[in-house]
Amino acid sequence: MAVRTYTTHVPTKYSFIGMVLSPIPAEKKAEGRSRVDREADNHQLLQLEEKDVVSTVATALSDICGPGEWMPMEKLHAVLLEKYSNVWHHGRVRRYLTSDDWPGPESKGKPWYGLLMLLRKYPEHFVVNTRSKGRVTLEFVSLVSLLS
Numbered sequence: 001m002a003v004r005t006y007t008t009h010v011p012t013k014y015s016f017i018g019m020v021l022s023p024i025p026a027e028k029k030a031e032g033r034s035r036v037d038r039e040a041d042n043h044q045l046l047q048l049e050e051k052d053v054v055s056t057v058a059t060a061l062s063d064i065c066g067p068g069e070w071m072p073m074e075k076l077h078a079v080l081l082e083k084y085s086n087v088w089h090h091g092r093v094r095r096y097l098t099s100d101d102w103p104g105p106e107s108k109g110k111p112w113y114g115l116l117m118l119l120r121k122y123p124e125h126f127v128v129n130t131r132s133k134g135r136v137t138l139e140f141v142s143l144v145s146l147l148s
Helices: 026-064 075-084 092-096 113-120
Strands: 014-017 019-025 126-133 136-143
Touching: 014 113, 019 126, 026 075, 026 092, 026 113, 026 126, 075 092, 075 136, 092 113, 113 136
Parallel strands: none
Antiparallel strands: 014 019, 126 136
16 A cells, blocks of 8 residues: 655745746845835825925916016026025935936036926926027926916
């Protein structure tokens, strides 16, 4: 009479995926989950930062411009740089008040390029008008509510 031996699976700190017997340490699984959590947290923080900058820009525009008036991006940038460059975190200043994070020919000579890209993401709040004459391109911005 043949004797059959059965082994039971004892849970270990390793998980096996499908038919491939590739052990994944539990630490790696936790690390992967925490990386995803960190990315989600960073995304949420960036969205909150954007909302704060959008609110700041809207306040600055409404304080400076009258209804239907356009402000040159260069002037808006100068106002924000003067008021917030020593208040905002250096990462925020770099993202929105310098062109450091925006390599490429379109951002050259436009330290407000990051701010311009942000305002274009919110057409429900801002209208951006671009005028080109030869090689010179000028951007102007106004609040949507002030255009009517």
